[in-house]
Amino acid sequence: xxxxxxxxxxxxxxxxxxxxxxxxxxxxxxxxxxxxxxxxxxxxxxxxxxxxxxxxxxxxxxxxxxxxxxxxxxxxxxxxxxxxxxxxxxxxxxxxxxxxxxxxxxxxxxxxxxxxxxxxxxxxxxxxxxxxxxxxxxxxxxxxxxxxxxxxxxxxxxxxxxxxxxxxxxxxxxxxxxxxxxxxxxxxxxx
Amino acid sequence: xxxxxxxxxxxxxxxxxxxxxxxxxxxxxxxxxxxxxxxxxxxxxxxxxxxxxxxxxxxxxxxxxxxxxxxxxxxxxxxxxxxxxxxxxxxxxxxxxxxxxxxxxxxxxxxxxxxxxxxxxxxxxxxxxxxxxxxxxxxxxxxxxxxxxxxxxxxxxxxxxxxxxxxxxxxxxxxxxxxxxxxxxxxxxxx
DNA sequence: GTCTATAGGGGGATAGAC
DNA sequence: GTCTATCCCCCTATAGAC
Numbered sequence: 001x002x003x004x005x006x007x008x009x010x011x012x013x014x015x016x017x018x019x020x021x022x023x024x025x026x027x028x029x030x031x032x033x034x035x036x037x038x039x040x041x042x043x044x045x046x047x048x049x050x051x052x053x054x055x056x057x058x059x060x061x062x063x064x065x066x067x068x069x070x071x072x073x074x075x076x077x078x079x080x081x082x083x084x085x086x087x088x089x090x091x092x093x094x095x096x097x098x099x100x101x102x103x104x105x106x107x108x109x110x111x112x113x114x115x116x117x118x119x120x121x122x123x124x125x126x127x128x129x130x131x132x133x134x135x136x137x138x139x140x141x142x143x144x145x146x147x148x149x150x151x152x153x154x155x156x157x158x159x160x161x162x163x164x165x166x167x168x169x170x171x172x173x174x175x176x177x178x179x180x181x182x183x184x185x186x187x188x189x190x191x
Numbered sequence: 192x193x194x195x196x197x198x199x200x201x202x203x204x205x206x207x208x209x210x211x212x213x214x215x216x217x218x219x220x221x222x223x224x225x226x227x228x229x230x231x232x233x234x235x236x237x238x239x240x241x242x243x244x245x246x247x248x249x250x251x252x253x254x255x256x257x258x259x260x261x262x263x264x265x266x267x268x269x270x271x272x273x274x275x276x277x278x279x280x281x282x283x284x285x286x287x288x289x290x291x292x293x294x295x296x297x298x299x300x301x302x303x304x305x306x307x308x309x310x311x312x313x314x315x316x317x318x319x320x321x322x323x324x325x326x327x328x329x330x331x332x333x334x335x336x337x338x339x340x341x342x343x344x345x346x347x348x349x350x351x352x353x354x355x356x357x358x359x360x361x362x363x364x365x366x367x368x369x370x371x372x373x374x375x376x377x378x379x380x381x382x
Numbered sequence: 383g384t385c386t387a388t389a390g391g392g393g394g395a396t397a398g399a400c
Numbered sequence: 401g402t403c404t405a406t407c408c409c410c411c412t413a414t415a416g417a418c
Contacts, residue, residue, distance in 0.1 A: 038403055102356050155347055176339075182334075231384060
C-alpha cells in the first residue's frame with residue numbers, strides 16, 4: 001500500500017471533520033492541522049474548501065451505500081430485513097452524518113447536496129424493493145403503497161437521529177423504530 | 192401598543208434570522224442590521240449572542256407550543272386529530288425551525304437545547320395522549336404502545352422536514368406522513 | 383438606552399520560494 | 401507537490417461618549 005499522499009490525508013481529515021462538526025464549522029485551518037498539511041497543499045489539490053468537502057462527502061456516500069447494500073441483501077424474509085435495517089446500530093446521538101448537513105446553508109451547493117441525495121435515494125430504493133417483496137411474501141397488506149412507506153421509514157430514521165441528538169439519548173431513536181415496527185407487525189396481520 | 196424598544200427589535204430580528212439561517216450563521220452584525228440597532232444596544236440588553244438567541248428561541252417555542260395546543264384540542268375523533276397534526280401545513284422545504292438547530296455545535300448550550308426539547312416534549316405529550324384516547328375509542332389496537340408510537344410520529348415529522356429540505360420538495364414530507372397514516376389505518380382495522 | 387469606534391482572533395484564500 | 405508568509409474580511413465583543 002503506497003504511502004498516503006497529502007491529497008488523501010486532506011480528504012481523510014475532511015471526512016472526519018465533516019462527521020464531527022459539519023461543513024461550515026470545519027475550517028481549512030482545522031483540516032490542515034489534522035492532516036499535517038499546509039494551506040498551499042490544500043489549495044494545490046482542491047480549488048476550494050467546498051470542492052474538498054464535496055469530494056469527501058461523495059466518497060463517504062459511496063462507501064455507506066455499499067455498506068447498506070449488505071444490510072438489504074441476503075434471502076431473509078423481507079419484513080425481517082426491514083426490521084434489521086431500522087434497528088441497525090447507529091451512532092444516533094451524533095445524528096446522521098448525511099442528514100446533519102441538510103440544515104447547513106451550503107447544502108445549496110450540489111457538491112454537498114448530491115452525495116446526501118444519493119445516500120437517501122439508495123436507502124429509499126432498498127426499502128421500497130424490500131417492502132414490495134414483503135407484499136409478495138404476504139407479510140404486508142397489498143393495499144399499502146410500498147413506495148410511500150419507504151419514504152416514511154427513511155424519514156423515520158432521519159427523525160430518530162434528530163431526537164437522539166437532541167436528547168443525547170439513543171433510546172429515543174430506538175423507541176421511534178420500535179413503534180414503527182409494532183405498527184408494521186399489526187398491519188401485517190391483515191395481509 | 193407601546194413603540195417597540197430596541198430590545199424587542201433585537202429579539203424579533205434574532206427570531207427571523209434563527210429561522211432563516213440558524214444560530215451559528217447568524218452574526219451579531221446581521222441582527223444589528225435587521226433591527227437597526229448598534230453593537231452597544233445588543234450588548235447592553237444581552238450579555239452575548241447566545242443569551243439573545245436563547246431568549247428568542249424560548250419565546251418562539253412558547254408561541255409554537257400554544258399554537259399546537261390548538262391542533263390537539265377540540266372533540267374530533269382521536270385518529271382524526273392525529274391525521275390533522277401530521278398533515279398540517281408546514282414550510283417543510285426550510286426544515287423545522289427547532290429541529291434545524293439540533294445539528295449545530297451550540298446545541299450543547301442549554302439556552303438553545305432547552306427550547307427545542309420543550310417543543311418536542313409538548314408534541315410528544317399531545318400525541319401520546321391522543322393515541323391513548325384512540326385506543327379508548329377503539330380506533331387503535333390496545334396492544335400498541337401509545338408512548339412509543341408518539342415518539343415514532345414525532346420522529347416522522349422531523350424526518351419529513353429533513354427530506355423535504357434535502358429535495359427542496361414538500362411532497363417528500365407529505366408522502367412520509369401519508370405512508371404512516373395508511374399504516375395506522377391498516378392497524379386500526381384490527382382494533 | 384443608544385450611539386461611534388475599535389479590538390483581537392479566525393475565516394477562506396493566494397503568492398511565490400523550494 | 402509541499403512549504404512559508406501573508407492578505408482581506410468578518411466574527412463576537414468591549415470601551416466610552418452622548
